[in-house]
Amino acid sequence: MKIFSAAQLKKADELSIKNQNITSTQLMERAASHVSAEIHKRLQNSDIAIKIFCGVGNNGGDGLVIARQLIEKGYNVKVFVVNYTDNRSDDFLINYDRLKETTNDWPEYIKSASDFPEIDQNEFVIDAIFGIGLNRPLEGWIAKLVDHINYSNAFILSIDMPSGLFSDRIPGEEDRVISANFTISFQTPKLVFFLPQTMDFVGDLQILDIGLDREFLSSEKGQAELISKPEARLLYQPRKSNSHKGNYGHTLVVGGSYGKIGSVLLSSKAALRTGAGLVSTFIPKCGYTILQTALPEAMVIVDKNDEKLTHIDHGMDPSVICFGMGAGKDPETLEAFKQLLEQTKNPMLIDADGLNMISEHKELLKFLPKQSVLTPHPKELQRLIGDWKDDFDKLKKVEEFTRNHDVILVLKGSHTFIFGEGNIYINNSGNPGMATAGSGDVLSGIISGLISQQYQPLAAAILGVYLHGLSGDIVAENRSYQALISGDIAENMGAAFQSLFAD
Numbered sequence: 220m221k222i223f224s225a226a227q228l229k230k231a232d233e234l235s236i237k238n239q240n241i242t243s244t245q246l247m248e249r250a251a252s253h254v255s256a257e258i259h260k261r262l263q264n265s266d267i268a269i270k271i272f273c274g275v276g277n278n279g280g281d282g283l284v285i286a287r288q289l290i291e292k293g294y295n296v297k298v299f300v301v302n303y304t305d306n307r308s309d310d311f312l313i314n315y316d317r318l319k320e321t322t323n324d325w326p327e328y329i330k331s332a333s334d335f336p337e338i339d340q341n342e343f344v345i346d347a348i349f350g351i352g353l354n355r356p357l358e359g360w361i362a363k364l365v366d367h368i369n370y371s372n373a374f375i376l377s378i379d380m381p382s383g384l385f386s387d388r389i390p391g392e393e394d395r396v397i398s399a400n401f402t403i404s405f406q407t408p409k410l411v412f413f414l415p416q417t418m419d420f421v422g423d424l425q426i427l428d429i430g431l432d433r434e435f436l437s438s439e440k441g442q443a444e445l446i447s448k449p450e451a452r453l454l455y456q457p458r459k460s461n462s463h464k465g466n467y468g469h470t471l472v473v474g475g476s477y478g479k480i481g482s483v484l485l486s487s488k489a490a491l492r493t494g495a496g497l498v499s500t501f502i503p504k505c506g507y508t509i510l511q512t513a514l515p516e517a518m519v520i521v522d523k524n525d526e527k528l529t530h531i532d533h534g535m536d537p538s539v540i541c542f543g544m545g546a547g548k549d550p551e552t553l554e555a556f557k558q559l560l561e562q563t564k565n566p567m568l569i570d571a572d573g574l575n576m577i578s579e580h581k582e583l584l585k586f587l588p589k590q591s592v593l594t595p596h597p598k599e600l601q602r603l604i605g606d607w608k609d610d611f612d613k614l615k616k617v618e619e620f621t622r623n624h625d626v627i628l629v630l631k632g633s634h635t636f637i638f639g640e641g642n643i644y645i646n647n648s649g650n651p652g653m654a655t656a657g658s659g660d661v662l663s664g665i666i667s668g669l670i671s672q673q674y675q676p677l678a679a680a681i682l683g684v685y686l687h688g689l690s691g692d693i694v695a696e697n698r699s700y701q702a703l704i705s706g707d708i709a710e711n712m713g714a715a716f717q718s719l720f721a722d
């Protein structure tokens with residue numbers, strides 16, 4: 220699903236009105252009807268007290284339509300108009316009149332802090348104060364109102380955006396933003412819903428298709444693309460029945476050091492479980508028995524050294540090399556890594572200490588094979604590209620980095636971002652149970668296993684990240700977040716592949 224900016228959404232809005240020959244009031248009615256239908260589906264005629272806070276722009280207009288429709292269904296609704304200006308939007312005014320025709324319980328006006336209503340924690344608050352039209356931070360009593368709503372502990376549903384959240388910048392520390400429990404957003408998600416600095420404001424997220432212009436939505440380039448099952452499924456390459464292991468490539472996993480053989484074991488197992496035809500693992504001697512015992516399906520080649528990598532003489536022609544997990548940064552390992560980079564022409568996957576060595580020796584960047592996949596977590600990214608001002612600045616810097624070095628960058632996190640070929644992809648699978656030792660090693664193996672099967676590196680990164688999260692979701696469902704360990708993610712890749720086409 221594409222993610223559009225506020226300006227693009229406004230354009231989609233205008234085009235839809237023109238091409239579908241409807242008025243903006245009709246579009247608002249349509250959008251808000253979807254929301255009230257969702258609310259009705261969940262509340263099931265409950266008699267919970269609903270307080271709807273409406274601004275005086277179109278987000279407030281949505282709130283008024285939702286109020287009218289819920290009142291018509293018999294819900295216990297009280298509307299408050301947050302009167303931050305006397306300039307009301309046309310559709311606000313039209314729907315204000317329609318609401319007055321529906322109920323005798325007219326909206327109350329909030330013009331200062333003394334007008335704030337009490338909000339009980341058992342009530343249900345709908346936040347329709349500001350949407351994508353917010354153009355400056357909230358101030359004065361409006362900022363206080365946001366605190367008042369947040370501190371009520373009532374359940375908060377935000378319409379389109381949590382009020383106070385900008386679609387294109389990170390709020391400052393002093394800025395006030397509604398902390399929603401649930402956000403229902405129109406047509407496409409907004410980029411800020413997925414950034415670490417702003418995602419917590421959003422709560423659970425639902426996107427409603429309000430029927431905006433199809434032609435525009437399909438032809439316009441988005442700011443980013445959200446990867447859920449339908450998008451991941453499109454990348455999948457079926458296996459041919461007339462094939463043999465040679466068709467699925469040879470993944471060479473290189474890494475490990477004394478005490479950290481588990482990392483390469485996890486990557487190797489994940490590459491096999493993802494479908495690589497052959498997997499070889501290059502490790503220091505101390506890992507030989509461990510690997511051969513724990514993963515007999517992999518071939519093992521050992522370094523001359525017992526405890527660390529010093530000479531990576533693999534003597535083979537692998538489809539892809541996955542380097543860095545548990546490797547350490549010993550000067551001899553650095554030298555061996557440098558030689559490996561110089562010798563290797565095919566795209567590589569570089570993780571963990573591979574990334575750290577590049578960060579400390581930037582001259583290595585020029586030896587990186589084109590289209591290699593780098594998989595940093597935020598700390599490794601910071602070592603690699605330096606500091607950023609905020610999450611938007613980070614996106615810009617990573618895009619620049621991937622362009623300058625012709626690489627794919629997988630920025631791991633609760634929403635992993637994948638950068639490549641001038642686009643940003645945001646992963647929508649995974650869960651906090653995956654915040655556990657070694658889950659990144661598994662991801663490296665999965666992406667490498669896909670590259671070895673001739674997926675393009677970018678496609679391998681996108682599909683690999685999605686499947687990794689999906690497998691983690693399947694494990695968490697059966698085992699809980701707490702009990703999930705990274706080996707489970709590799710073990711459950713089969714269930715993840717099956718689930719890709721399950722519905």
Ligand SMILES: NC(=O)C1=CN([C@@H]2O[C@H](COP(=O)(O)OP(=O)(O)OC[C@H]3O[C@@H](n4cnc5c(N)ncnc54)[C@H](OP(=O)(O)O)[C@@H]3O)[C@@H](O)[C@H]2O)[C@@H](O)CC1
Pocket residue numbers: 228229231232246247250274275276277278279280281303304306308348349350351352353354355356357358361378379380405406429431
């Ligand atoms: N596809 C779509 O797009 C669809 C969109 N729809 C809905 O429209 C919403 C967008 O509506 P919108 O453009 O009227 O903007 P909105 O968010 O209501 O706020 C604008 C008002 O806020 C004001 N203002 C801004 N910042 C302020 C501040 N800090 N403090 C005080 N005032 C401030 C600004 O005033 P001004 O800057 O002129 O002073 C203006 O009056 C969108 O989110 C969705 O809910 C659906 O109905 C249909 C499909």
Ligand SMILES: Nc1ncnc2c1ncn2[C@@H]1O[C@H](COP(=O)(O)OP(=O)(O)O)[C@@H](O)[C@H]1O
Pocket residue numbers: 596631632633634635648649650651652653654655656657658659660661662687
């Ligand atoms: N809260 C979360 N939600 C979803 N995925 C997560 C979450 N926390 C971590 N992950 C995923 O787990 C992996 C952790 O990788 P990494 O930090 O490299 O771990 P390690 O170094 O232990 O292997 C990443 O793929 C990341 O996206």
Ligand SMILES: [K+]
Pocket residue numbers: 278346347348349350377378379380381382
């Ligand atoms: K809102």
